[in-house]
Amino acid sequence: MAPELPFSQACDNNKAPILSVLARAFVHCRSILEVGSGTGQHAVYFAENLPHLTWQTSDQPHYHDGIHQWITAFPSANILSPLVLIVGESMLPFDKYDGVFTANTAHIMQKDEVVAMMSSLSTSLPQGAVFCQYGPFTRDGVFSSDSNAQFHQRLLEQGYGGYRDIRELMDWAPALTLTAIHTMPANNLLLEWVKA
Numbered sequence: 001m002a003p004e005l006p007f008s009q010a011c012d013n014n015k016a017p018i019l020s021v022l023a024r025a026f027v028h029c030r031s032i033l034e035v036g037s038g039t040g041q042h043a044v045y046f047a048e049n050l051p052h053l054t055w056q057t058s059d060q061p062h063y064h065d066g067i068h069q070w071i072t073a074f075p076s077a078n079i080l081s082p083l084v085l086i087v088g089e090s091m092l093p094f095d096k097y098d099g100v101f102t103a104n105t106a107h108i109m110q111k112d113e114v115v116a117m118m119s120s121l122s123t124s125l126p127q128g129a130v131f132c133q134y135g136p137f138t139r140d141g142v143f144s145s146d147s148n149a150q151f152h153q154r155l156l157e158q159g160y161g162g163y164r165d166i167r168e169l170m171d172w173a174p175a176l177t178l179t180a181i182h183t184m185p186a187n188n189l190l191l192e193w194v195k196a
C-alpha cells in the first residue's frame with residue numbers, strides 16, 4: 001500500500017467481517033450507495049470482492065481526495081467516484097439504489113442528521129431495497145461494553161451526536177424492517193434493514 005494513502009486501522013480490521021455479512025445481504029442487489037465513505041478503504045475492498053455490485057462512494061467534500069487516492073491505487077470497474085452527500089444538507093438520492101451501506105456514521109452525525117437519514121431511507125428506498133448499517137449502537141439504552149459507554153461520553157464532549165439506540169432508529173424509519181442484528185467484532189453491530 002502506498003504510504004501516503006489515508007488509513008484507518010479500524011477499517012482494515014473490520015472489512016472482512018463486514019464483507020461476510022454484505023455478501024449475503026446484498027446478494028440480490030445491483031447498485032449500492034455508501035454514505036460516509038471516509039478514507040475509501042471499505043469501498044475499494046467491497047467493490048473488488050462484490051463484483052456483481054456497482055459501488056457508489058460518497059462523503060463530505062474534504063474526504064474526496066483520499067477516496068480518489070484509494071480508488072486510483074486499487075481500481076475496480078465497479079467503483080464510482082464520490083458524490084458530495086451531506087446528510088442534513090444534500091438531497092439524499094436513495095430512490096436510485098437497491099442497497100445502501102454506511103459504517104460508523106450514526107454516532108458521528110448529530111441527532112437531527114440521523115433522523116434525516118433514517119426517515120429519508122424509509123420514504124425513498126425502493127421496495128425490497130436493503131440497508132446495511134455498521135457501527136456501535138445501544139440496545140434498549142444499554143451499552144455493549146464499558147469502553148463503548150466511555151467512548152460515547154467522549155464523543156458528546158467533543159460535540160458529536162454520540163451513540164444512537166436501535167429502538168429510536170426503528171422509530172425514525174417506520175417503513176424499514178430490521179431483519180437482522182449481526183454481532184460483529186469489537187462490540188460493534190451490523191443492522192440489516194429491508195424496505196417493506
Ligand SMILES: C[S@@+](CC[C@H](N)C(=O)[O-])C[C@H]1O[C@@H](n2cnc3c(N)ncnc32)[C@H](O)[C@@H]1O
Nearest residue numbers: 036037038060085086087103104105108109113
Ligand atoms: C468515523 S468516520 C467513518 C468513515 C468510514 N465509513 C469508516 O467506517 O471508517 C465518520 C464518517 O461520517 C461522515 N459524516 C459525518 N456526518 C455526516 C453527514 N452529515 N453527512 C454525510 N456524512 C457524514 C464523515 O464525513 C465520515 O466519513
